[in-house]
Amino acid sequence: MPDTTPHPTQGKPPTLPPDDVLQALIDQRLPHAQAQAAWQALAQEPARAAAVRAQQADRLALQALHADVLEEVPSTVLQATLARAARRQQSWHSAGRWAGMAAAVLLTFAAGWWGRGLQQAGDSHELALDRQPGRQFSAQASVAHAVYAPEQKHPVEVDASQQQHLVQWLSKRLGRPLKLPDLQAKGYALVGGRLLPGDTGARAQFMYQDAQGQRLTLYLGALPPSPVQTPAQTPGTGQPASAPAPLAAFSFSQEGPVPSFYWVEGDFGYALQAELPRQALLDLALAVYKQL
Amino acid sequence: MNATALSEHIPRLRRYARSLTGDRWAADDLVQDTLERACSKWRLWLPGTDLRAWLFTLMHNVFINQLRRPSLHIVADGTGPDHPLDTALDRVAAPDSGHEQAMDLQRCLLRLPPEQRETLLLISLEDLSYEQVAHITGVPVGTVMSRLSRGRARLRELLEAPAQAQPHALASAPPPAQDSVDKVRPLAQRRPH
Numbered sequence: 476m477p478d479t480t481p482h483p484t485q486g487k488p489p490t491l492p493p494d495d496v497l498q499a500l501i502d503q504r505l506p507h508a509q510a511q512a513a514w515q516a517l518a519q520e521p522a523r524a525a526a527v528r529a530q531q532a533d534r535l536a537l538q539a540l541h542a543d544v545l546e547e548v549p550s551t552v553l554q555a556t557l558a559r560a561a562r563r564q565q566s567w568h569s570a571g572r573w574a575g576m577a578a579a580v581l582l583t584f585a586a587g588w589w590g591r592g593l594q595q596a597g598d599s600h601e602l603a604l605d606r607q608p609g610r611q612f613s614a615q616a617s618v619a620h621a622v623y624a625p626e627q628k629h630p631v632e633v634d635a636s637q638q639q640h641l642v643q644w645l646s647k648r649l650g651r652p653l654k655l656p657d658l659q660a661k662g663y664a665l666v667g668g669r670l671l672p673g674d675t676g677a678r679a680q681f682m683y684q685d686a687q688g689q690r691l692t693l694y695l696g697a698l699p700p701s702p703v704q705t706p707a708q709t710p711g712t713g714q715p716a717s718a719p720a721p722l723a724a725f726s727f728s729q730e731g732p733v734p735s736f737y738w739v740e741g742d743f744g745y746a747l748q749a750e751l752p753r754q755a756l757l758d759l760a761l762a763v764y765k766q767l
Numbered sequence: 768m769n770a771t772a773l774s775e776h777i778p779r780l781r782r783y784a785r786s787l788t789g790d791r792w793a794a795d796d797l798v799q800d801t802l803e804r805a806c807s808k809w810r811l812w813l814p815g816t817d818l819r820a821w822l823f824t825l826m827h828n829v830f831i832n833q834l835r836r837p838s839l840h841i842v843a844d845g846t847g848p849d850h851p852l853d854t855a856l857d858r859v860a861a862p863d864s865g866h867e868q869a870m871d872l873q874r875c876l877l878r879l880p881p882e883q884r885e886t887l888l889l890i891s892l893e894d895l896s897y898e899q900v901a902h903i904t905g906v907p908v909g910t911v912m913s914r915l916s917r918g919r920a921r922l923r924e925l926l927e928a929p930a931q932a933q934p935h936a937l938a939s940a941p942p943p944a945q946d947s948v949d950k951v952r953p954l955a956q957r958r959p960h
Binding site for chain 1: 792912
């Protein structure tokens, strides 16, 4: 539009539009004609016009600022959703709705994460519907392993170089002093740890790695109270995953994406995961158990 | 409502939280708390209404509650009483993009009052309507507009300040290092110097 006429149609001088209109201009929310008029008015005040342009650029810069976050796989938070959904499903007796939701979340999760290794959708459905806290705990531990163990760039939130901070931080978040087992004798060095959401609060994951890059995770946290809770027994042979009271003691589970040994002490659960044969994993689980 | 619908919003919630807090961990905390709230208040969401706006309303409430706490998550997170700000600075300064400009923008953003920062981000980043933002933050549209306007103007001032060596800011100009510390002050209330 040529701006040769200083007084367009209504004969009004192009007064500066009110601030609301300028904000809408910056946000590119004005209809074309109105935007044109606003720019025309701004042409009379170069300083103001420059400010508007600068703020338009700021808006674009803000949009670009953390654009990379959109591309990140939000594993932690997805797991949070999963855990919440699972808890709801657990605590709500008319479980149909929540069970459906939990399964849906799990499937979403599965689609993203287990894509290549997932056997059947039926498995995860069963997992979501599992009402036994111990099994659920180990399944969550296993999923957490499957999510973070392959991670090259950010396998942990706090790495081994800040071991003391790691232990203090996670102890604080889990509400009890934690001990970090030393698995050097077994050939596994600490990589670090992270905080994860669980269905009864915070969970911690410690990650270890051997010289070949084989990773091992220890997952721990408070368990939901269970009517069938029994005190921890001395670990012996693992029970089959289908044991009726998996909270009992030292159990082996292959339900998740990675095999897991889990056990309970008081109201606290532990699960150790790695892509290892059962006996090797048990050996490591015992080593961990003895140090806790 | 289904969980897939919910999970579709997670990337945006994370990005917004990241810009709002300038910190990866604090942002994920915020998102997790928001999702937790969403799960517990699931039945309060009206099908057919805008799920995204509802989630941002929940996140606004979580954020405001966090601000009301005497010490912010970063301090409370077990980093110890000795170096909360240094940690905050490190986190702001050690991000993925690595661009100095982006770091500067994030730092300046953190110096805005929280309500201006929130308003600015909900509109600029999330492209929510002014009415939606009024609803989310629980204030009249007029307040949204003035927060937006002041937030934008302030952000510009902050971004321009270092370049112009702040000729009119303070009579006795502080050393630059001090200034860079000051920039993060709103994030974590700092020890008295």
